[in-house]
Amino acid sequence: MVETAGIRLHLVEAGPPDGAPVVLLHGFPEFHFGWRHQIGALAAAGFRVLAPDQRGYNLSDKPRGLAAYSLDALVADVAALLDGAGHERAFVVGHDWGGAVAWWLAVTRPERVAGLVAINVPHPAVMRRFLRHDRAQRRRSRYIFLFQLPWLPEYRLGRSGFAALERALTATSRPGTFSPDDLERYRAAWRQPRALTGMLNWYRAALRRPPRRPASVRVTVPTLIVWGERDRFLHKAMAAPSAALCDRAEVEMIPGATHWVQHEEPAKVNRLLLEFFGRETAGS
Numbered sequence: 001m002v003e004t005a006g007i008r009l010h011l012v013e014a015g016p017p018d019g020a021p022v023v024l025l026h027g028f029p030e031f032h033f034g035w036r037h038q039i040g041a042l043a044a045a046g047f048r049v050l051a052p053d054q055r056g057y058n059l060s061d062k063p064r065g066l067a068a069y070s071l072d073a074l075v076a077d078v079a080a081l082l083d084g085a086g087h088e089r090a091f092v093v094g095h096d097w098g099g100a101v102a103w104w105l106a107v108t109r110p111e112r113v114a115g116l117v118a119i120n121v122p123h124p125a126v127m128r129r130f131l132r133h134d135r136a137q138r139r140r141s142r143y144i145f146l147f148q149l150p151w152l153p154e155y156r157l158g159r160s161g162f163a164a165l166e167r168a169l170t171a172t173s174r175p176g177t178f179s180p181d182d183l184e185r186y187r188a189a190w191r192q193p194r195a196l197t198g199m200l201n202w203y204r205a206a207l208r209r210p211p212r213r214p215a216s217v218r219v220t221v222p223t224l225i226v227w228g229e230r231d232r233f234l235h236k237a238m239a240a241p242s243a244a245l246c247d248r249a250e251v252e253m254i255p256g257a258t259h260w261v262q263h264e265e266p267a268k269v270n271r272l273l274l275e276f277f278g279r280e281t282a283g284s
Contacts, residue, residue, distance in 0.1 A: 001059075002052075004080035005073070010059035011081070012051040015043030020114070020281060021087045022273075023078060024051040027096020027121070029165050029199055031058035031189045033182075034095065037266035038273065045274055050090070052081060054098065056198025058189040069198075069205035071124070072108075072212075074101045079112055088112070091277055095119040095262060096233075097202055100127070103242075104211065106219045115222045115280045117273060120231050120259050122238035123245050125217045130238055137235055147203040154196045162190050172232045173260040223249040224276045226269060228257030250276070 001008045012032045022042055026034040032051040042049050053060040055077060056069060067073070078101060082090055089112045094102030099121030106116045107124075122130070130137040131144075147153045157164050169178050169186070178186075190196065223246045227239045236253065243249035252272055254261050262269045 002081065002084050004084060005076045007055055007061040007063055007077075009055065009061070009077060009081065010053040012039065012049075014039050014049040014051075015047050017048060019043075019046045019048035020277070021048045021050060021082070021085065021090035022277070023081065023090050023092045024049065025054060025078070025092065025094040025098030025101050026051075026057070027094070027098045028202065029168060029186070029190065030096075031186075033185050033189070035262070038093075038262060038270060041266075041270040042273065047091075047277065048085075050081060050085060052077070053189075054101070056201060057195065058192055062192075062194040062198035066201055066205040066209050069201040070209040070211060071100065071104050071206070074202075075105045075108060078102075078105055079109055082112055089114045091115045091117070091280070093117040093119065093273065094121065096121055096259070100124055103219070106221050106223070107217055108211075108214060110220050113221045115224070115276060116219065117224045117226065117276060118242070119226045119269070120228055120234055120261055122234065123217070123219070123242040125245065126238050126241045127234075129241075130235070134235075134237075137238070140233055140235065144203050144207075147200050148207060153200050157200075158190070158196055162187050165190060169260070173258050174264050177258075177260055177263050217245060219246040219249070221247075222276075222280050224272065225249060225251045226254065226261065226272055227251070228254050228259060228261030228264070230257060231259040233259050 002011050024035040031053045035051050056062050091114050092102045099118040106113045227236050239251050243251050257264050
């Protein structure tokens with residue numbers, strides 16, 4: 001447990017203490033366990049891995065109120081995590097909501113980011129644009145608007161042993177991606193007190209407590225965008241305009257993979273991460 005920005009976060013660390021730091025940021029409805037295929041591989045390659053349960057999730061604190069889940073507050077957690085570990089900057093990898101935090105960290109605090117990897121998540125400005133103007137993406141994202149309701153989403157997600165959350169993983173991934181043991185680990189995280197509300201408050205704050213738009217939303221740090229092409233939630237069409245907002249970006253589409261690409265294609269994702277980190281470390 002580490003203190004960051006006035007709250008406690010549960011943190012998994014691996015790899016040599018003097019290794020180049022890599023921060024892994026999970027999305028909804030996961031926790032650090034969502035990086036189980038990446039943590040060991042990165043540590044074995046000599047990187048210092050920091051994989052937190054982000055606020056509202058699993059064993060980390062779950063502050064009350066929507067302001068506590070604004071994108072700026074979530075970014076401040078990552079910066080405080082780096083401060084506490086003694087790192088000026090790190091490679092930052094984010095999937096789903098964790099990717100949104102990683103994007104915003106790169107936009108607002110680029111000096112803390114050695115390189116950005118966004119996995120199946122667009123730049124926040126592109127997400128807003130598609131939600132406003134793309135009917136197909138609005139259909140894919142309709143759950144976001146349902147999550148704005150009070151108490152009802154918690155009830156629906158929590159009933160019948162978290163059956164709806166389990167389906168959110170198993171029905172949108174390749175068969176067998178999540179084992180029964182994996183799902184029990186997730187259910188244990190979802191059972192933590194106030195976890196469902198904390199997790200949902202990320203969505204509520206996104207619409208009701210959006211961050212102030214900076215003068216520029218361009219990403220100036222090296223960026224790798226990885227996308228499973230069969231994502232049921234976020235259309236691959238958002239990858240190219242996200243890359244266009246970067247000074248230097250690569251896009252890697254993975255055919256046949258879904259939103260849960262780091263689970264389904266761990267060897268490929270790990271190779272992409274290590275190659276990207278290697279290039280940027282050699283060039284710095």
